[in-house]
Amino acid sequence: MTTQVIVLNGGSSSGKTGIARCLQAVLPDPWPVLGVDTLIETMPASLQSSDTGLLVTPDGGVSVGPEFRALEAAWRAGVAAMVRAGARVVVDEVFLGGAASQQRWREALAGLDVLWVGVRCESAVAAGRELARGDRVVGMAAEQAEPVHRGVVYDMEVVTTHTEALVCARAIAERVG
Secondary structure (H helix, E strand, O other): OOOOEEEEEOOOOOOHHHHHHHHHHHOOOOOOEEEHHHHHHHOOHHHOOOOOOEEEOOOOOEEEOHHHHHHHHHHHHHHHHHHHOOOOEEEEEOOOOOHHHHHHHHHHOOOOOEEEEEEEOOHHHHHHHHHHHOOOOOOHHHHHOOHHHOOOOOOEEEEOOOOOHHHHHHHHHHHHO
């Protein structure tokens, strides 16, 4: 079977989005990138900072409430429907719940050919990127660097600490074939 979905999982500022953009450049077919940031940007403002939606603490911790979970489940189903309709998709994700987050995606993508990719980056390097970006709460990268990978099973992993996004994307594209 041909890979239909590439799921990139890693902490904030680990390099997922850069890899996803490079994948779009090196893969021969069009691959839309859909990420958790896309979902958050489309949510009502009232859910972007609430106990029932998404709450980012001053130290970079993230908690999700039941309304966010409901929207997230519908979003995953929508991504899967796009793939079942013929699109090939790169998912740019942060598995805050580690293995439980992956399981929710596994259920949504059941029957599809998925390449699971772990995107790792040393915490200090990700924290430096986070600071340079200026659009993240400081501490988020360090908070997420390891927990997002706990119990997650990957087909392959890339490490962006000292490796450019394009090099990582080419390695992933080789696996896609």
